[in-house]
Amino acid sequence: xxxxxxxxxxxxxxxxxxxxxxxxxxxxxxxxxxxxxxxxxxxxxxxxxxxxxxxxxxxxxxxxxxxxxxxxxxxxxxxxxxxxxxxxxxxxxxxxxxxxxxxxxxxxxxxxxxxxxxxxxxxxxxxxxxxxxxxxxxxxxxxxxxxxxxxxxxxxxxxxxxxxxxxxxxxxxxxxxxxxxxxxxxxxxxxxxxxxxxxxxxxxxxxxxxxxxxxxxxxxxxxxxxxxxxxxxxxxxxxxxxxxxxxxxxxxxxxxxxxxxxxxxxxxxxxxxxxxxxxxxxxxxxxxxxxxxxxxxxxxxxxxxxxxxxxxxxxxxxxxxxxxxxxxxxxxxxxxxxxxxxxxxxxxxxxxxxxxxxxxxxxxxxxxxxxxxxxxxxxxxxxxxxxxxxxxxxxxxxxxxxxxxxxxxxxxxxx
Amino acid sequence: xxxxxxxxxxxxxxxxxxxxxxxxxxxxxxxxxxxxxxxxxxxxxxxxxxxxxxxxxxxxxxxxxxxxxxxxxxxxxxxxxxxxxxxxxxxxxxxxxxxxxxxxxxxxxxxxxxxxxxxxxxxxxxxxxxxxxxxxxxxxxxxxxxxxxxxxxxxxxxxxxxxxxxxxxxxxxxxxxxxxxxxxxxxxxxxxxxxxxxxxxxxxxxxxxxxxxxxxxxxxxxxxxxxxxxxxxxxxxxxxxxxxxxxxxxxxxxxxxxxxxxxxxxxxxxxxxxxxxxxxxxxxxxxxxxxxxxxxxxxxxxxxxxxxxxxxxxxxxxxxxxxxxxxxxxxxxxxxxxxxxxxxxxxxxxxxxxxxxxxxxxxxxxxxxxxxxxxxxxxxxxxxxxxxxxxxxxxxxxxxxxxxxxxxxxxxxxx
Numbered sequence: 001x002x003x004x005x006x007x008x009x010x011x012x013x014x015x016x017x018x019x020x021x022x023x024x025x026x027x028x029x030x031x032x033x034x035x036x037x038x039x040x041x042x043x044x045x046x047x048x049x050x051x052x053x054x055x056x057x058x059x060x061x062x063x064x065x066x067x068x069x070x071x072x073x074x075x076x077x078x079x080x081x082x083x084x085x086x087x088x089x090x091x092x093x094x095x096x097x098x099x100x101x102x103x104x105x106x107x108x109x110x111x112x113x114x115x116x117x118x119x120x121x122x123x124x125x126x127x128x129x130x131x132x133x134x135x136x137x138x139x140x141x142x143x144x145x146x147x148x149x150x151x152x153x154x155x156x157x158x159x160x161x162x163x164x165x166x167x168x169x170x171x172x173x174x175x176x177x178x179x180x181x182x183x184x185x186x187x188x189x190x191x192x193x194x195x196x197x198x199x200x201x202x203x204x205x206x207x208x209x210x211x212x213x214x215x216x217x218x219x220x221x222x223x224x225x226x227x228x229x230x231x232x233x234x235x236x237x238x239x240x241x242x243x244x245x246x247x248x249x250x251x252x253x254x255x256x257x258x259x260x261x262x263x264x265x266x267x268x269x270x271x272x273x274x275x276x277x278x279x280x281x282x283x284x285x286x287x288x289x290x291x292x293x294x295x296x297x298x299x300x301x302x303x304x305x306x307x308x309x310x311x312x313x314x315x316x317x318x319x320x321x322x323x324x325x326x327x328x329x330x331x332x333x334x335x336x337x338x339x340x341x342x343x344x345x346x347x348x349x350x351x352x353x354x355x356x357x358x359x360x361x362x363x364x365x366x367x368x369x370x371x372x373x374x375x376x377x378x379x380x381x382x383x384x385x386x387x388x389x390x391x392x393x394x395x396x397x398x399x400x401x402x403x404x405x406x407x408x409x410x411x412x413x414x415x
Numbered sequence: 416x417x418x419x420x421x422x423x424x425x426x427x428x429x430x431x432x433x434x435x436x437x438x439x440x441x442x443x444x445x446x447x448x449x450x451x452x453x454x455x456x457x458x459x460x461x462x463x464x465x466x467x468x469x470x471x472x473x474x475x476x477x478x479x480x481x482x483x484x485x486x487x488x489x490x491x492x493x494x495x496x497x498x499x500x501x502x503x504x505x506x507x508x509x510x511x512x513x514x515x516x517x518x519x520x521x522x523x524x525x526x527x528x529x530x531x532x533x534x535x536x537x538x539x540x541x542x543x544x545x546x547x548x549x550x551x552x553x554x555x556x557x558x559x560x561x562x563x564x565x566x567x568x569x570x571x572x573x574x575x576x577x578x579x580x581x582x583x584x585x586x587x588x589x590x591x592x593x594x595x596x597x598x599x600x601x602x603x604x605x606x607x608x609x610x611x612x613x614x615x616x617x618x619x620x621x622x623x624x625x626x627x628x629x630x631x632x633x634x635x636x637x638x639x640x641x642x643x644x645x646x647x648x649x650x651x652x653x654x655x656x657x658x659x660x661x662x663x664x665x666x667x668x669x670x671x672x673x674x675x676x677x678x679x680x681x682x683x684x685x686x687x688x689x690x691x692x693x694x695x696x697x698x699x700x701x702x703x704x705x706x707x708x709x710x711x712x713x714x715x716x717x718x719x720x721x722x723x724x725x726x727x728x729x730x731x732x733x734x735x736x737x738x739x740x741x742x743x744x745x746x747x748x749x750x751x752x753x754x755x756x757x758x759x760x761x762x763x764x765x766x767x768x769x770x771x772x773x774x775x776x777x778x779x780x781x782x783x784x785x786x787x788x789x790x791x792x793x794x795x796x797x798x799x800x801x802x803x804x805x806x807x808x809x810x811x812x813x814x815x816x817x818x819x820x821x822x823x824x825x826x827x828x829x830x
Contacts, residue, residue, distance in 0.1 A: 016471040053495055056431040058502035065501075068509050069494035072487035079484035080468055086480075087473035094483050098513065099558050143514050 001033040002167035003125065007135065007157030010044035011174045012231040013077050023084035025172075025235040025242075026130055030090055032239050035125040037164065039135040039157040040081050042073025063108035067137070067147045070109075071097070074134035074153070082132045093124055094132040097145070102138035102156065104146045107297070111146035112214075113138060113155065116163035133160060151212030158215040162222035169224050170246075171211060172231035177247035178203065178210050180413040181265040185404050188414040192247050192263060199263045200249050202356040202390040216249070223251045261359035261366065262411040265404050266390075268352045271301060272324035273383070273394060276315045276331065278342025281308035285339065289315055292334040298323045302352070302385045302392065312342075316383060318394065321348055350382065351400040354392035355407055367391050373410040379403055416448040417582035418540065422550065422572030425459035426589045427646040428492050438499035440587075440650040440657075441545055445505055447654050450540040452579065454550040454572040455496050457488025478523035482552070482562045485524075486512070489549035489568070497547045508539055509547040512560070517553035517571065519561045522712070526561035527629075528553060528570065531578035548575060566627030573630040577637035584639050585661075586626060587646035592662035593618065593625050595828040596680040600819050603829040607662050607678060614678045615664050617771040617805040631664070638666045676774035676781065677826040680819050681805075683767045686716060687739035688798065688809060691730040691746065693757025696723035700754065704730055707749040713738045717767070717800045717807065727757075731798060733809065736763055765797065766815040769807040770822055782806050788825040794818055 006029070008022050022040065029036050050069050054061045078094035085092035100121060104111035121131050135153025140146050148155050154171060161169035176191065178200065183189040195203070197220035204213040210228050219226045229246025276289055290300060303317045319327045324346050331344050360366045370391055374381060379402065383394035395403060408414065421444070423437050437455065444451050465484050469476045493509035500507035515536060519526035536546050550568025555561050563570050569586060576584035591606065593615065598604040610618070612635035619628040625643050634641045644661025694700055705715060718732045734742045739761050746759050775781045785806055789796060794817065798809035810818060823829065 016468060019472065050491060053431060053491070054498055057434065057495060057499045060502075061498040062501055065494040065497045065509055068497075068511070069491050072490045075487050075490075076465060076468070076484050079480040080472060082480045082483075083469055083476040084472045086477055087475075094480055096483070096560075099560075145511075145514075 001035070003035040003037070003164055004029060005037045005039065005157055005161040005164070005166045005169040007039045007153060007169065007171045008041065008231055009153070009173050010041040010046070012172055013040050013042070013081070014044040016080075019077075019080050019084050020088075021235045022081060022172075022231070023088055023090070025231075026081075027085060027088055027090045028236065028239060030130055036130050037121065037125070037160055037166070038081060038130060038132045039153055039160060040074070040077040040132065041135055041153040042077055046073040046076070064144060067108045067111075067145050070147050071134070071137040071145050074136050078132040078134050082130075085130050085132070090130050091128050092130040092132060094134075095121070096134045097137035097156075098139040098143070100133060102133075102159070104138035104140055104148070106140040106142070106144065106146065108144075108146055110149040110297075111138060111140070113148070113159045113218075116159055118163045121160075121164065148214070152214075154212040154215035155218055158218040158222075158224050158226060161224045161226075162218060166224065169219070169226045171215075171226060171228045173210060173228060174230070174232060175210060175228070176230035176232075176245065177228050178249075178264070180263065181404055181408050182267070185267075185401050186265075186408045186414075189408065190413065194248050194250050195263055196358050197249055197251050198389050199356050199358050202354065202387070203264055203266045211249075219249060220251060225250070261363045262355050262357035262413065263359075264356050264413065265407045265411070266354045266356055267400055267404050269397065269400065270321050271318040271350065271352055271394075272321045272346055272348045273316060273318050273350050274324070274327060274331070274344070274346050276335075276339075276341045276344050278312045279315055279339055281311055281313040285313075286315065288339055289331070289335055290317070292330050293319075293327055296326065296330045298327050298330070302383060302394065304383050304385060318350075318352070318383075324348060349397045350394050351397045352392050352394050353400060353403045353407065354390050355411060356390040358389050360390075361388050369410060370407060373406050374403060377402055377406050416450070418450045418452070418579055419444060420452045420454065420572055420576040420579070420581045420584045422454045422568060422584065422586045423456065423646055424568070424588050425456040425461070427587055428455050428457070428496070429459040431495075434492075434495050434499050435503075436650045437496060437587075437646070438503055438505070440646075441496075442500060442503055442505045443651065443654055445545055451545050452536060452540070452575055452581070453496060453545060453547045454568055454575060455489070455492040455547065456550055456568040457492055461488040461491070479559060482523045482526075482560050485562050486549070486552040486560050489551050493547040493549050497545075500545050500547070505545050506543050507545040507547060509549075510536070511549045512552035512571075513554040513558070515548060517548075517574070519553035519555055519563070521555040521557070521559065521561065523559075523561055525564040525712075526553060526555070528563070528574045528633075531574055533578045536575075536579065563629070567629075569627040569630035570633055573633040573637075573639050573641060576639045576641075577633060581639065584634070584641045586630075586641060586643045588625065588643060589645070589647060590625060590643070591645035591647075591660065592643055593664075593679070595678065596819055596823050597682070600682075600816050601680075601823045601829075604823065605828065609663050609665050610678055611773050612664055612666050613804050614771050614773050617769065617802070618679055618681045626664075634664060635666060640665070676778050677770050677772035677828065678774075679771050679828065680822045680826070681769045681771055682815055682819050684812065684815065685736055686733040686765065686767055686809075687736045687761055687763045688731060688733050688765050689739070689742060689746070689759070689761050691750075691754075691756045691759050693727045694730055694754055696726055696728040700728075701730065703754055704746070704750055705732070707745050708734070708742055711741065711745045713742050713745070717798060717809065719798050719800060733765075733767070733798075739763060764812045765809050766812045767807050767809050768815060768818045768822065769805050770826060771805040773804050775806075776803050784825060785822060788821050789818060792817055792821050 082094040135156035550571035
């Protein structure tokens, strides 16, 4: 008997029939003797419908009110799932984020979990209940409802698993695991049985949209064994089969010793590039540029600064495409008067492609192999950024599929 | 400057356009210098949609989970209305029942308000905010979400007005006030400028569905000046005109001294009649019959027991039609073994028609005039019940419209 957390996405919760299937799957785990906590997302389309109503009223709606509205999608889901469980004979009880409570900071629409009180949930589990908890949301110190941002239910599930010291956190989704790259682009892509947290972190942040990145950070930090698996299988398949399917995200280094050098090719079309050119190269310049951007709550991904010429340097970084205009506004209003750059420009027609692998730490030549492959295809590299376990390049948007296919092949991921 | 509570029904909140109209109306009151608290219902159709989903999963859903689900409709409304207010320059903030908090008992789907903490709301009002509070809901002592039952937003609004000692509680609805009877049945029905709480209580409970009965009880108990008025007028009509429209429900007796003997004819088709016949007439028999019914949380309306013959009496009462089967089950399982009645029967083809008027206290002959009118129309009376300010009869369902029209005319309500 173990304590297991299940998480189901919006598609799995998309209709009354599907919710009943989720209930059958959950009940199967409980009948096998496990204590089960379930974190479902809102029914698919619901969050968009709710935020759409708000947007019809105002394009610049108060984030506090958006969270008040958006959080209801998950609240409906937990109630419906609890009823579905009860209707097939399982004891079940639902909780919203504030009822648990899941405490967060006050950054509406993108809050971070600070703590989870497990006492009420644990009592119910010991009393034989399946506990169904809203994903995506919590409350801040003043009892305001907050949401964690898109995909936040993954994070909620992992955080709940961490708080309860769960044996495993199962993320049921509409893919059957983590692949070497997106099979829609490379049909030969292979499912990985295991992947390390560090690799997954790079994969997730770079666009393999299986898991929300913050959930992976959480899983790594609290060493939560997390498995990504399919919610599309028959809910009544044998539990042992289900329990070993999908991709397990591990945190034990030794488990990965024998792994391939490269685990996968990730990519991302959600970013835009900003270049601040001709900046006097003085100490503190990076902070002067990025400080106001961060204060405006805009996330920055890649940051590149090259050596300077004649005391001037170029400073480039990427932000989410939706935040390009906002970032440029901030730079022109708050940064330019201070730094006197020659130009500040933005570009949306870019993408980022990365090779990821924990094995690359002990292997040389991965970077050169990557650059050679792209060069052979005639693809120009605009920016390069490296970490211990990944190399990312920014290239022209239109070459993305070509680059991914070429790299997948070059690193032998098809076999 | 006064503190005013506005309540808007589901129709008024039925679309983005209508929500914007509500915002304009509310902002008008705030601009005139009033502090305004708004209690909106869920968007029309939303509560039914949510409960419909639950019903698709299970016909006998857990009431706790139903409340978890149903309460989201109002939560969406408050967020949207706050955004609409902000978009036209009014400071606004929304709260759910638990955020205020509105404390209730634990009777899911029909909870009663126990207390309302006004501190957070009052602080916001003093800071210049319009405060938007969810109707229909609260939390019990264990932080479970509860709902007050259908129409509960009226009760929430009046309870909030009482807690804040508001100057007036304005119930905006799709009718422009309280009428002598339903104009759909009697086109000559007239709007009442004022009506006493006691009359309104009888009118509301008897089927003039303008206000939820519990809201009227609350208004009477805490002496909240409550006005029913139209939400369909132009939101920009002069405030003075709007403030004097509709029907004011008063609690000062003297204001009603000059009122007509009869204020209105109420009716109700939602009830069913239960007759427990041939019961030994002993002390405690009423309790033996109704105790188990009340324990099953079934509301009883009229109760009639006539004199006994040969030590046997007949005991009749009415319940809501939807609860007839449940009530009969309870009676057969828990009451019959104890009391040994000759028969227990139920009938749905009945209706209740009442004449209501605070003036009847000092006038004789109202009852006989009522019975004479019905008799002239050939309508048989099955049950009679009287109070100080109303006389109700149960008659065959099919005569309802006829009876209402005849009584409306007989008591001169058309002029």
